[in-house]
Amino acid sequence: MHCSLRKQTKASSTPLLKVENLHKSFRGLKALKGVSFELYRGEILGLIGPNGAGKTTIINLITGFLRPEEGAIWFEGEEITGLDPEEIAKKGILRTFQHVQIFSGLSVLENVLLGLTRKTERKIWHDLLNTSLQKREESSFYERAEAILAYFGLKKWASLPAESLPYGEQRRVVLARAVISNPDLLLLDEPAAGLSPQEGKELVSLLKNLKEKGFSILLVDHDVELVLEVCDRVIVLAFGELIAEGPPSLIRKDPRVLEAYLGEENA
Ligand SMILES: Nc1ncnc2c1ncn2[C@@H]1O[C@H](COP(=O)(O)OP(=O)(O)OP(=O)(O)O)[C@@H](O)[C@H]1O
Ligand SMILES: [Mg+2]
Known part of the structure; x- marks a missing residue:
């Protein structure tokens, strides 16, 4: 991909x-x-x-x-x-929840993009999805999200509503959302x-x-x-x-x- x-590995005891x-x-x-x-x-x-x-x-x-x-x-x-x-x-430090937390009404891609909020330090997820962002910043988000979707085997479902996916795939969406911001x-x-x-x-x-x-x-x-x-x-x-x-x-x-x-x- x-x-x-x-991850960068820092040698430490x-x-x-x-x-x-x-x-x-x-x-x-x-x-x-x-x-x-x-x-x-x-x-x-x-x-x-x-x-x-x-x-x-x-x-x-x-x-x-x-x-x-x-x-x-x-x-x-x-x-x-x-x-x-x-x-x-x-x-x-990022977590996933015992019960799958999918944002219904949003696509698989959008659900995964929401995981970028930590890196971008934007408190409201809408910021990621509306057009107020600089084009270049936005396209790098999308590139990363696409790579993550491919890694998690979700690429073919990128534009589908996340809630329409089978349960197992929804679990992968949640994992992809956590992994996209490269948590420690x-x-x-x-x-x-x-x-x-x-x-x-x-x-x-x-x-x-x-x-x-x-x-x-x-x-x-x-x-x-x-x-x-x-x-x-x-x-x-x-x-x-x-x-x-x-x-x-x-x-x-x-x-x-x-x-x-x-x-x-x-x-
Ligand atoms: N917010 C809460 N209010 C009241 N009791 C709680 C709360 N959270 C957990 N408990 C109680 O604390 C104990 C530990 O709960 P916890 O959810 O951490 O267990 P768990 O090991 O995750 O269980 P499970 O395998 O069922 O998910 C349980 O008796 C639970 O009922
Ligand atoms: Mg539990």
């Missing part, structure tokens, strides 16, 4: 993301009870755990959608705890949810390819096999606490992990 998707002792409660319910972990540049870190374990809450805390009662979050050695979502996005850290909340086995396989190769290009990813998913296949390391959350951490080969047979999931099946 002709756009530069490859500082974790890209460091999360320390996060606590969060909702109306007395302790959703997170002291969660700490690190994510290094260029790795895909998996975060798995049964329903309600607190996975989305962790993403919400990192991205500033929620604030922790206790604990701290550092990004590239700088503390970001309590910053607004917009400030955190500007630092290069991508937080993916259940990107495989609702995908067919074939679409799941395509997602695996897409994620592996993003890793090869140097992207750093926190991957939350219920599809444990997918997470174990794609990730360098995996952390396991149950009832708001990390119960295991390690490479996929060890996580696969960790009795605490098996128990957490068996508990879910019995429930």
Whole structure:
């Protein structure tokens, strides 16, 4: 592809993301009870755990959608705890949501272009789509968007309303929208949810390819096999606490992990 998707790799032993002792409660319910972990540049870190374990809450805390009662979050050695979502996005941390967020009424291309708002620092997405932009700026946006669409296999649908696409393709639109601005850290909340086995396989190769290009990813998913296949390391959350951490080969047979999931099946 002709756009530069490859990330610059800065050699550093500082974790890209460091999360320390996060606590969060909702109306007395302790959703997170002291969660700490690190994510290094260029790795895909998996975060798995049964329903309600607190996975989305962790993403919400990192991205500033929620604030922790206790604990701290550092990004590239700088503390970001309590910053607004917009400030955190500007630092290069982007997320996708557990439920697909497609802007209906907009085409696939427009949906992907919306991801450029961080780079252009335009707060209102309309700015990207109306004619007030300089022609040259606009054409470079479109060039990049087209390259991204091709990379995600969405080019043939570029001008169709995004909501008319099959669900699996809509999930790819959302990923393309996150990747277009070249984030330093991508937080993916259940990107495989609702995908067919074939679409799941395509997602695996897409994620592996993003890793090869140097992207750093926190991957939350219920599809444990997918997470174990794609990730360098995996952390396991149950009832708001990390119960295991390690490479996929060890996580696969960790009795605490098996128990957490068996508990879910019995429930
Ligand atoms: N905004 C909120 N208000 C009240 N309770 C919440 C809120 N967000 C999360 N919770 C509760 O906190 C706990 C952790 O929720 P969270 O969504 O983080 O879990 P999860 O691991 O992402 O689950 P799932 O796998 O079902 O997506 C759950 O008991 C949930 O009901
Ligand atoms: Mg969740």
